[in-house]
Amino acid sequence: MDNLTLLALDTSTEACSVALLYKGEKTSLDEFAQRTHTQRILPMVDTLLAQSGIGLKQVDALVFGRGPGSFTGVRVGAGIAQGLALGANLPVIPISNLTAMAQAAYEKQGVEKVLSAIDARMNEVYFSQLSAQKVQLDVGEFLDWQLLCPEQVLSPESVVAQLGQLTDGWKTVGTGWSAYPQLTAIAVGRETDIVLPSAQYMLSLAQLKWLQKQTISALEIEPTYLRNEVTWKKLPGRE
16 A cells, blocks of 8 residues: 555645655645635645655645535545546545544544534524444555544534434544534533644545545546535526
8 A cells, every 4th residue: 555645635624635656655734714715725735755765656646625614615535536537637536524523533533433413504504423344445444434424514402303312432633612502512522622723634434545546537526515405506507
């Protein structure tokens, strides 16, 4: 796996991040760039590649945060990823932002049961409940995440109802838990310091997908909004 080179980027939330896996080492850049993603993301990509002394065409695959997140941020990330991948003829690996935060909780704190929620505004959150599982491949063991429910956009009340009585061991990640009192109550004693997704935690997830041959072409990129009934009306050229 030391010969695999992956470039990851994410603009789906207030965070703006890029990360590189090169010669078995990970490097990353993270900024809080609310409303300036379009100005910051490409210079950050250029900086990271230059620091490692490689060009985009030496990358094996492009990884991007497919959402959910802010409508504009998800669109920006998908568009940038598509442009870069088309220009360099790279395969693409989409990664869920909710799962990326779960991976961060595992890598930083060893957490294997994660409640992930991003504030979706309008009294809703993007939500998933994930459990870590080990995947054994010829080249070694990897961590993957099982979705215990589909990624959803829910009201705080619906999240509370869906979770019912939680057992021990669950931890929370994301901005959703502090945004609404009902969810803050659930998070008490379960908090982590992971509030926003970062591209660096998408790299491990992308390694597994690469080995499982789960890549797509740039033309197959589809952002994950979850609020399809809202965003569909806003896409250009659609009535």
